[in-house]
Amino acid sequence: xxxxxxxxxxxxxxxxxxxxxxxxxxxxxxxxxxxxxxxxxxxxxxxxxxxxxxxxxxxxxxxxxxxxxxxxxxxxxxxxxxxxxxxxxxxxxxxxxxxxxxxxxxxxxxxxxxxxxxxxxxxxxxxxxxxxxxxxxxxxxxxxxxxxxxxxxxxxxxxxxxxxxxxxxxxxxxxxxxxxxxxxxxxxxxxxxxxxxxxxxxxxxxxxxxxxxxxxxxxxxxxxxxxxxxxxxxxxxxxxxxxxxxxxxxxxxxxxxxxxxxxxxxxxxxxxxxxxxxxxxxxxxxxxxxxxxxxxxxxxxxxxxxxxxxxxxxxxxxxxxxxxxxxxxxxxxxxxxxxxxxxxxxxxxxxxx
Amino acid sequence: xxxxxxxxxxxxxxxxxxxxxxxxxxxxxxxxxxxxxxxxxxxxxxxxxxxxxxxxxxxxxxxxxxxxxxxxxxxxxxxxxxxxxxxxxxx
Amino acid sequence: xxxxxxxxxxxxxxxxxxxxxxxxxxxxxxxxxxxxxxxxxxxxxxxxxxxxxxxxxxxxxxxxxxxxxxxxxxxxxxxxxxxxxxxxxxxxxxxxxxxxxxxxxxxxxxxxxxxxxxxxxxxxxxxxxxxxxxxxxxxxxxxxxxxxxxxxxxxxxxxxxxxxxxxxxxxxxxxxxxxxxxxxxxxxxxxxxxxxxxxxxxxxxxxxxxxxxxxxxxxxxxxxxxxxxxxxxxxxxxxxxxxxxxxxxxxxxxxxxxxxxxxxxxxxxxxxxxxxxxxxxxxxxxxxxxxxxxxxxxxxxxxxxxxxxxxxxxxxxxxxxxxxxxxxxxxxxxxxxxxxxxxxxxxxxxxxxxxxxxxxxxxxxxx
Numbered sequence: 001x002x003x004x005x006x007x008x009x010x011x012x013x014x015x016x017x018x019x020x021x022x023x024x025x026x027x028x029x030x031x032x033x034x035x036x037x038x039x040x041x042x043x044x045x046x047x048x049x050x051x052x053x054x055x056x057x058x059x060x061x062x063x064x065x066x067x068x069x070x071x072x073x074x075x076x077x078x079x080x081x082x083x084x085x086x087x088x089x090x091x092x093x094x095x096x097x098x099x100x101x102x103x104x105x106x107x108x109x110x111x112x113x114x115x116x117x118x119x120x121x122x123x124x125x126x127x128x129x130x131x132x133x134x135x136x137x138x139x140x141x142x143x144x145x146x147x148x149x150x151x152x153x154x155x156x157x158x159x160x161x162x163x164x165x166x167x168x169x170x171x172x173x174x175x176x177x178x179x180x181x182x183x184x185x186x187x188x189x190x191x192x193x194x195x196x197x198x199x200x201x202x203x204x205x206x207x208x209x210x211x212x213x214x215x216x217x218x219x220x221x222x223x224x225x226x227x228x229x230x231x232x233x234x235x236x237x238x239x240x241x242x243x244x245x246x247x248x249x250x251x252x253x254x255x256x257x258x259x260x261x262x263x264x265x266x267x268x269x270x271x272x273x274x275x276x277x278x279x280x281x282x283x284x285x286x287x288x289x290x291x292x293x294x295x296x297x298x299x300x301x302x303x304x305x306x307x308x309x310x311x312x313x314x315x316x317x318x319x320x321x322x323x324x325x326x327x328x329x330x331x332x333x334x335x336x337x338x339x340x341x342x343x344x345x346x347x348x349x350x351x352x353x
Numbered sequence: 354x355x356x357x358x359x360x361x362x363x364x365x366x367x368x369x370x371x372x373x374x375x376x377x378x379x380x381x382x383x384x385x386x387x388x389x390x391x392x393x394x395x396x397x398x399x400x401x402x403x404x405x406x407x408x409x410x411x412x413x414x415x416x417x418x419x420x421x422x423x424x425x426x427x428x429x430x431x432x433x434x435x436x437x438x439x440x441x442x443x444x
Numbered sequence: 445x446x447x448x449x450x451x452x453x454x455x456x457x458x459x460x461x462x463x464x465x466x467x468x469x470x471x472x473x474x475x476x477x478x479x480x481x482x483x484x485x486x487x488x489x490x491x492x493x494x495x496x497x498x499x500x501x502x503x504x505x506x507x508x509x510x511x512x513x514x515x516x517x518x519x520x521x522x523x524x525x526x527x528x529x530x531x532x533x534x535x536x537x538x539x540x541x542x543x544x545x546x547x548x549x550x551x552x553x554x555x556x557x558x559x560x561x562x563x564x565x566x567x568x569x570x571x572x573x574x575x576x577x578x579x580x581x582x583x584x585x586x587x588x589x590x591x592x593x594x595x596x597x598x599x600x601x602x603x604x605x606x607x608x609x610x611x612x613x614x615x616x617x618x619x620x621x622x623x624x625x626x627x628x629x630x631x632x633x634x635x636x637x638x639x640x641x642x643x644x645x646x647x648x649x650x651x652x653x654x655x656x657x658x659x660x661x662x663x664x665x666x667x668x669x670x671x672x673x674x675x676x677x678x679x680x681x682x683x684x685x686x687x688x689x690x691x692x693x694x695x696x697x698x699x700x701x702x703x704x705x706x707x708x709x710x711x712x713x714x715x716x717x718x719x720x721x722x723x724x725x726x727x728x729x730x731x732x733x734x735x736x737x738x739x740x741x742x743x744x745x746x747x748x749x750x751x752x753x754x755x756x757x758x759x760x761x762x763x764x765x766x767x768x769x770x771x772x773x774x775x776x777x778x779x780x781x782x783x784x785x786x787x788x789x790x791x792x793x794x795x796x797x798x799x800x801x802x803x804x805x806x807x808x809x810x811x
Contacts, residue, residue: 022553202562205375205382272379272445277562278356278534335454335668337489339804356480357588357640357666359447359696371599379445386565389591389705398447400643400696403533404563405592407705408643408696410447415695422456422669429459 030240031283031344054252055174056235057101059167066169068103070094071162079126079156082196083211084287086159087129092214092287093238094163095137099218100234100290102173102225103165105137111145113158126157137216139163165218171225177232178253180323183299185292187220187306188213188314189265190242194284195273202277210269215288220311227305229298236290240344241283243329245291247343251327259319259331259341283344293321357402359410360385364395376401447695451667452488460672461493467679468497473631474678475624477617478586478638479506480666486804488668498679501631501770504620505638507585507613508535510720515584515613516541522580522611522746523548523556529574530558531567532582564596571600571608580742584613588640590731591705594712597733600740611742612733615718617641618649619729625657634678636664636671639693644709646701651689658687665693712737771798 027033043052050058057070072093079086090110098105110130114123134141196212198204217236224231232253237245242264250257266281274281288311294302299317306312319331329341360376365387376385376399385399390406393399399406476482482502485491491500504510520541523530530548537548537560552558557577561567564581571579583593593610600608617638624630637650642663650661660681664674674692681688691697709731718730733741 022550024549024553199381207377207380207382267380269380272381275358275445275448276360276378276381276383333488334452335457335488335490335493337492339487339489342804357643359445361446379448386592386595388595389702389708391704400640402588402640403592404565405595407588407591407640408702410695411698412695415447418694419450422460422673425459425463426453426456429462430455 028239029344030238030244030285034240035343053174053176054248055101055233056097057103057165059101059103066167068098068101068165068167069162070097070101071160072097073158073160075155075158076197077155078197078200079122081200081212082209083193084214085126085129086157087126088133089212089214089287090159090161091130091133091137091139092216094161095139095216095218096236096287096290098163098165099216099221100173100236101165101167102171102221102234103167103218104222105139105163105165105218107140107142108134108161108163109143109145110141111160112147113154113160114146114148115154115156116148116151118156123157126159133216137218168225173231173233175233175235175249175252178249178255178293178321179232179295180255180321181296182232182293182321183296183317184246184257184259184319184321185294185299185303185306186242186264186316186318187217187290187292187312188288189267189270190237190286190289191266191270191274191281191284193238193287194241194279195270197285198277198279199273204273204276206269206273208269210267210273213286213288215311217288217290217311220290220306220309223305223309223312224292224302227298227301229302229305230295231298231302232293232295234290234292237286239285241281241285242291243280243282243341244343246329246341247327249291249293250321250329253321254326256322256325256327257319257329258322258338259329261331262334263316263318265314265316282341291318357400357407359398359400362387362393362395362397362399365393374406376406448667451665451669453669457488457490457493457668457672460669460676464498464672464676464679465495467676467683468495469683471497471499472633472679472682473499473501474634474636474675475501475503475632476636476664476671476674477503477505477621478636478641478666479509480640481505481636481638481664481671484666484668484671489804490668490671493672494675498675500675503624503635504720504723505586505617507589507615508539510615510722511536511539511584511613512719512721513542514719515582515611516547517543518743519548519580519582519611520546520551522742523551523558525578525746527578528557529570529577529579530556530582531561531570531579532558533562533584534560536582536584564592565599568596568599568605568608571605575607578607578609580609580611580746582613583610586615586617586638586641587645587709588638588643590614590709590713591644591702594708597712597737597740598708601737606739609740609742609745610733612713612731613718614713614731615720616715616729616731618653619726620720620723621650621653622656623723623726625653625659632659634660634682635662636674636678637661639663639665639670639697642691642693642697642701644702644705646699646706647689647691647697648699654687654689660687661689663689663691663693663697665696774798 027037057068059066059068074086074090076086094108095105192210193212195210235245246257270281303315303317306315330338331341332338358378360378363375363377365372365374372387373384374387375382385401386405387393390399390409393409398410400408516539522528540547548558567581597610647663654661660678662674662677664670677690677692713731714734715728716730716732717725717727719725738744
């Protein structure tokens with residue numbers, strides 16, 4: 001799944017008017033508009049059973065193995081941000097897409113589109129981060145490509161990574177498997193990547209700086225699978241935030257969800273920044289978190305395993321899958337009332353006035 | 354309509370006849386124009402809208418009125434939950 | 445966050461709701477005026493906590509919703525000019541103009557230079573940094589935003605920033621409330637006045653309304669506890685047959701308001717008749733830039749065509765804005781009219797009543 005758009009307008013980019021004949025920034029935001037593009041343009045032309053499942057990765061059989069294959073483009077701006085850069089992000093993003101299918105990531109490809117005039121030193125820094133991230137994740141970059149375009153034809157650097165992994169026998173994760181009664185687990189606090197990026201662009205200052213949570217999650221996933229608890233699916237809530245990930249699962253599985261707002265962990269600085277900018281943390285991107293739907297009797301043991309892992313220390317049970325109102329994600333507020341957690345239309349529109 | 358939130362003034366500066374300050378909102382700090390609240394000093398809380406402080410929080414009034422609210426809340430917490438299914442029973 | 449979190453306290457909210465339930469012995473229709481207050485009510489489900497005796501209707505407190513269609517069309521016309529950089533608060537980008545499929549965001553996709561800012565000072569910065577561009581800032585809002593927008597005009601004037609212009613569409617709340625109260629079909633018996641508007645303007649004008657119409661008005665804040673407390677204060681008055689002005693939002697609002705902010709509004713703007721989308725023209729309900737600052741007034745500087753606009757016949761915005769109908773009464777709600785495909789302004793703006801209902805509560809409707 002593509003990363004967030006590269007300009008400031010992306011975070012305040014609202015839904016375009018009814019009849020649009022052009023691509024607008026909102027189409028890249030991971031919300032309803034993105035889904036619209038998929039259903040109107042891509043799926044009618046390219047659709048096949050594997051693609052149409054719209055999971056984070058494609059899983060298919062080759063001889064006796066099941067392979068997972070995923071691709072992702074990175075257009076983040078700025079290139080460097082607290083907690084990472086486009087290079088480390090490019091590795092984590094695709095590793096995580098594979099991991100959400102339960103796969104052990106093996107190899108990645110990396111294709112670069114570079115803007116004429118980009119300092120070589122910048123490129124070297126990004127590639128070094130890519131190397132470090134790949135080494136830490138235990139994957140190899142085995143093939144790649146480089147293209148250069150004229151100045152002004154791309155914004156400094158775009159990277160596309162694709163990855164292949166192996167799915168262990170017996171592991172079957174997919175967004176269409178959630179059942180009423182299942183529990184919803186979240187691996188940690190939300191909103192940090194989006195706020196770290198936005199803070200950089202907006203010149204927000206923090207007392208304790210907010211860093212992107214960009215990280216590889218495949219070992220966390222492996223630890224969760226090792227419990228043999230029944231896990232239906234996992235998703236990493238990147239652009240579009242936690243809300244989009246859960247709405248997609250709810251739609252795919254044709255179930256409803258009831259979340260507990262008080263159970264969703266959010267760092268104080270992220271909350272403050274969201275208040276200031278008029279953003280809802282539920283829609284802000286994460287790059288090092290996952291949400292898992294697990295069978296009710298597996299919830300405790302999986303949650304325990306998550307909390308034992310460095311990437312899951314802040315894991316919480318944040319809700320339940322329900323049979324009512326399929327496709328609708330609802331939430332119990334701290335006041336005990338309920339409201340919808342809607343699929344975001346375009347990009348989040350900060351409320352100013 | 355009027356998204357304005359309270360924040361704490363950390364420090365103030367003067368520039369080209371205009372006074373601004375760094376204001377902290379739950380761990381986030383932003384520069385805010387203080388021209389409409391010349392009486393606001395570091396340590397004060399101000400209500401900020403589109404980058405401007407439009408009001409200084411009256412702390413005495415806030416405390417006074419909040420005490421009464423808090424007393425109500427504490428009393429409520431001690432009561433048994435209503436059995437008519439209204440939310441808030443499970444405090 | 446201090447002065448925010450404690451006003452979201454669940455126990456206090458429930459205590460207030462319980463007291464409201466106890467006090468209300470008959471049906472009362474209350475209106476919260478500000479879109480931000482509507483948003484809080486929907487987001488926290490406050491209406492679920494209220495007894496059926498208390499009915500909340502939503503007022504015209506969404507400046508984006510009431511910005512005349514002509515202003516949107518003017519903004520689109522300006523954005524189409526290659527020498528113009530159009531700068532706006534985020535909310536305005538999604539509002540469709542009178543042509544089909546046109547809004548500022550689509551204009552941007554077609555190559556217009558449209559930028560979003562969080563503050564008018566950022567708009568000034570853009571103008572300073574780009575002297576060759578004509579920077580037009582769309583300044584909409586209620587009285588809360590007027591001082592900031594006025595300051596932008598003032599600084600441009602003071603610094604001789606010749607490439608900075610403002611397309612202003614400012615509205616004043618009290619005349620709109622007066623109009624509502626004068627309407628023969630008015631159902632509203634008590635009002636929650638907009639807290640941040642009053643932080644700027646004070647509440648003397650609302651005292652006049654109380655006196656002239658014998659209706660209770662409480663100045664309310666924006667957090668769940670604020671709104672529930674304001675509702676309780678209104679219910680107590682109504683049950684006792686009283687009609688007074690009370691201030692719930694004491695931490696931010698004083699009777700005279702913010703005199704410095706009022707001074708700059710007075711310096712830059714003058715009160716004028718203003719058209720409210722969905723309502724019509726209300727006398728002396730808008731702010732226009734004074735003649736001496738005409739050099740920065742986009743309407744005067746750019747020759748702009750007359751617009752004759754047609755609203756969608758399906759949109760019942762007028763009745764929603766007046767509190768006569770709820771968004772859910774509209775046959776197009778959540779069917780032909782959604783945030784992606786809005787027929788009228790209240791579904792577009794994040795503060796609009798229809799949008800608030802759609803985002804947070806439509807499941808209650810669709811059952």
